[in-house]
Amino acid sequence: MTKTPRYSAWNLFRKGLSRSPWPRVLDHHELEPSYEVVIVGGGVHGLATAYYLARNHGITDVAVVEKSYIGSGGSGRNTAIVRSNYLTPEGSRFYDRSVKLYEGLADDLNFNVMFEQRGHMTLAHSDSSLRTMRWRAEVNKLEGIDSSVISPEAVKELAPFLDVSDHPRYPILGALWHPPGGIIRHDAVVWGYARAANARGAHIHQETEVIGIDVIDGRVAGVQTSRGPIATPTVINCTAGWASLVAAMAGVTLPITTRPLQAAVTEPVKQFLLPVIVSGSLHTYVSQTSRGELVFGASVDPFASYSTRGSLEFATGLATHVLELMPAIANLRMLRQWAGLCDMTPDFGPIIGPTPVEGFYVDVGWGTYGFKAGPVAGEAVADMIANGRPGELIAPFSLERFEAGTLTAEKGAAAVGH
Amino acid sequence: MLVIICPNCGPRNSDEFTYQGEVRPRPDVNTTDPAEWRRYLYMRSNRADWVSERWFHVSGCRRHLMLERHTVTNEIRDVEPVGGEQA
Numbered sequence: 001m002t003k004t005p006r007y008s009a010w011n012l013f014r015k016g017l018s019r020s021p022w023p024r025v026l027d028h029h030e031l032e033p034s035y036e037v038v039i040v041g042g043g044v045h046g047l048a049t050a051y052y053l054a055r056n057h058g059i060t061d062v063a064v065v066e067k068s069y070i071g072s073g074g075s076g077r078n079t080a081i082v083r084s085n086y087l088t089p090e091g092s093r094f095y096d097r098s099v100k101l102y103e104g105l106a107d108d109l110n111f112n113v114m115f116e117q118r119g120h121m122t123l124a125h126s127d128s129s130l131r132t133m134r135w136r137a138e139v140n141k142l143e144g145i146d147s148s149v150i151s152p153e154a155v156k157e158l159a160p161f162l163d164v165s166d167h168p169r170y171p172i173l174g175a176l177w178h179p180p181g182g183i184i185r186h187d188a189v190v191w192g193y194a195r196a197a198n199a200r201g202a203h204i205h206q207e208t209e210v211i212g213i214d215v216i217d218g219r220v221a222g223v224q225t226s227r228g229p230i231a232t233p234t235v236i237n238c239t240a241g242w243a244s245l246v247a248a249m250a251g252v253t254l255p256i257t258t259r260p261l262q263a264a265v266t267e268p269v270k271q272f273l274l275p276v277i278v279s280g281s282l283h284t285y286v287s288q289t290s291r292g293e294l295v296f297g298a299s300v301d302p303f304a305s306y307s308t309r310g311s312l313e314f315a316t317g318l319a320t321h322v323l324e325l326m327p328a329i330a331n332l333r334m335l336r337q338w339a340g341l342c343d344m345t346p347d348f349g350p351i352i353g354p355t356p357v358e359g360f361y362v363d364v365g366w367g368t369y370g371f372k373a374g375p376v377a378g379e380a381v382a383d384m385i386a387n388g389r390p391g392e393l394i395a396p397f398s399l400e401r402f403e404a405g406t407l408t409a410e411k412g413a414a415a416v417g418h
Numbered sequence: 419m420l421v422i423i424c425p426n427c428g429p430r431n432s433d434e435f436t437y438q439g440e441v442r443p444r445p446d447v448n449t450t451d452p453a454e455w456r457r458y459l460y461m462r463s464n465r466a467d468w469v470s471e472r473w474f475h476v477s478g479c480r481r482h483l484m485l486e487r488h489t490v491t492n493e494i495r496d497v498e499p500v501g502g503e504q505a
Contacts (some may be wrong), residue, residue, distance in 0.1 A: 305492055
């Protein structure tokens with residue numbers, strides 16, 4: 001393993017003068033016959049878990065197996081929004097820890113993740129949604145999260161391009177304003193975690209597909225991959241989109257339906273939109289990247305599917321809704337649209353914890369809110385593996401809750417997500 | 419665009435339909451226990467393959483349909499009304 005050089009202005013300057021090349025960021029490893037921990041899925045959750053296993057618990061005999069390239073799934077397809085203004089105390093606490101980790105992530109990983117806390121604004125178009133937002137704001141305040149309900153005038157001041165008149169079909173009656181929310185460069189988060197986990201000794205195997213999980217007497221014995229078998233006592237399913245299929249290899253059934261979520265991006269224009277704008281009633285959210293493109297997302301498609309093809313219904317629906325919010329952008333051209341797979345659970349909460357198969361853990365069911373939870377999920381899952389049991393922060397999100405009937409109630413703040 | 423050939427109305431855009439999810443065996447309500455009932459309510463096979471599903475033609479004939487759909491390619495086959503042919 002080569003020593004990973006520190007990224008700094010000084011090193012950039014020095015490398016520039018000496019013209020010596022930067023070493024490869026990820027080492028190539030042969031597949032070892034056994035690992036202490038095998039993580040399925042090289043997205044932000046899997047890589048963060050590998051990183052925190054090494055950093056917080058000294059567990060470095062870890063393999064991350066990814067069937068494609070790192071960040072090729074949900075981690076590279078989401079709309080990169082980070083926030084913590086959820087509805088339930090357990091949800092708010094959980095995501096707030098993630099925002100805190102994101103705030104210190106660039107220093108921690110020595111990688112510029114470009115976290116911009118531009119503020120996050122959820123619009124209310126009806127009395128009932130205004131009521132839910134007051135509720136959310138009060139729950140958030142009790143958890144120490146900066147979150148409040150603001151008037152249409154304040155909305156106009158923060159985002160002058162929004163139509164706050166009473167003309168639209170869904171007029172803006174107010175908004176939930178969450179200053180710590182913002183956007184981040186999602187690829188950089190993936191690369192930063194991968195680089196830091198690699199530097200601490202974890203093996204990251206790309207283009208290595210898990211095709212089977214060996215279970216002997218109710219206990220995990222190893223995984224079969226496209227590059228050969230690995231013996232291991234611990235397997236963590238950190239996949240999104242394929243969570244049910246990977247769990248089925250170990251004989252575990254999950255309460256998940258996989259649905260595509262479509263997103264789109266426009267051509268870049270001069271900065272005019274600072275906060276992230278979300279409208280639940282209009283099923284859309286929009287933010288402007290630092291490059292100037294507008295990034296739009298929608299709610300999940302109306303039926304379960306593993307297909308990531310875009311649809312015309314999405315594009316026309318999105319345009320209609322966004323123009324209702326911001327009529328001024330009618331002439332902007334859409335550059336491209338894409339889809340990611342979202343593992344939806346019945347209660348819009350994730351599933352983290354052990355399963356009936358000993359040694360097989362899940363960190364799945366992340367619906368439309370998986371990216372923003374990457375750091376906290378990685379930290380909590382690493383803690384669970386090291387201590388042998390789930391910590392307080394993730395206890396409400398166990399797989400048993402569905403059989404026990406103790407579901408979380410996060411739909412009100414997560415259904416249209418972001 | 420997904421087209422479903424409704425036995426009553428012919429080929430229609432999937433926008434007219436409500437997806438009701440994969441078909442799964444329902445436990446006997448007289449003998450089931452809460453854990454089994456909740457498994458029925460929440461657990462899904464979620465396969466990437468041909469899956470039997472129920473759809474409801476909400477903006478058309480308002481009949482419930484059974485069909486098979488491939489969840490990777492979204493191809494649809496064997497559309498039938500629930501409860502067999504009826505007027």
